[in-house]
Amino acid sequence: MRRRGVLAFAAAGALLCCLAGCDVRLHDETPLRVVAQHGLGLYEITARIDRPALVAHDSVFVTALIDGQSLHLAPDPTGLVWRGFYSVRCRPGFHLQYRAIWSVQSLVTRSKLVPATPRRVALLEPAEPQQVRIDSSGEGRGGWPGVVHLQFVTEPMTTITGLRIEPLSPTREDREAAAAIVALSQPPLAVSCGSTLDLPLRSQLQRAAAYLTLETDNPQVPALRMRVAFAP
Numbered sequence: 001m002r003r004r005g006v007l008a009f010a011a012a013g014a015l016l017c018c019l020a021g022c023d024v025r026l027h028d029e030t031p032l033r034v035v036a037q038h039g040l041g042l043y044e045i046t047a048r049i050d051r052p053a054l055v056a057h058d059s060v061f062v063t064a065l066i067d068g069q070s071l072h073l074a075p076d077p078t079g080l081v082w083r084g085f086y087s088v089r090c091r092p093g094f095h096l097q098y099r100a101i102w103s104v105q106s107l108v109t110r111s112k113l114v115p116a117t118p119r120r121v122a123l124l125e126p127a128e129p130q131q132v133r134i135d136s137s138g139e140g141r142g143g144w145p146g147v148v149h150l151q152f153v154t155e156p157m158t159t160i161t162g163l164r165i166e167p168l169s170p171t172r173e174d175r176e177a178a179a180a181i182v183a184l185s186q187p188p189l190a191v192s193c194g195s196t197l198d199l200p201l202r203s204q205l206q207r208a209a210a211y212l213t214l215e216t217d218n219p220q221v222p223a224l225r226m227r228v229a230f231a232p
Helices: 002-019 172-180
Strands: 025-028 033-035 042-050 061-066 069-072 081-087 093-104 108-124 131-135 144-151 157-166 181-183 189-192 196-203 208-216 223-231
Touching (some): 025 093, 042 093, 042 108, 061 081, 131 144, 144 223, 172 181, 172 208
Antiparallel strands (some): 061 069, 144 196
16 A cells, blocks of 8 residues: 555656656757868767656667767766767768757656757868968979968868969069969869879979969858969
8 A cells, every 4th residue: 555655656746757857957068169070971970868856867869860860879977967979971070969868757758859950060161271381492304392281171072163273462572472483274173072183283483382272162162372482
């Protein structure tokens, strides 16, 4: 009789808890913007929960829902922070939502989606170098060669659609330096995600510097400008 009373009390407590909003709160701690990396292409997904006393730590389960895929997250020793790693390459971002499932004293099971609408995690192109130094030591036969290395990782394919070599300033010296540098490959130049495009240059002067300006069809890098300097 006493046991039935205890069970009835627990059930009533669980029901009261549900009716009163005995809720697990989930906080999305995954950054909104992350610099993309090709390599393993792994990105940490992190959420933190707050749970009331009637919700045991081992009765909570958190899953990340990413672009139609389910990723089970693992709790830390406190059971409050949940983490997992999502692998994706050659994309500018993904949509993220969490599903939390928990039970109240093993009697009532509840669940929720956070946020109500999936939010986007943006994957950003790593910054290209703003300056490139090319070693022009030694004797130049027909000029001094050099290479600029380019890589893009947020689109399956990036095409360089425009290329210009521009003087650093309107002065005569800078205009002559820019005129001495030529690109040995011309657009369109396509480079697949994660691959390196070697853009060959040649300077007729042993010391010369200019801006290399590129235009691409990559939405994140529509234009790219870097200072290229030949120097021994």
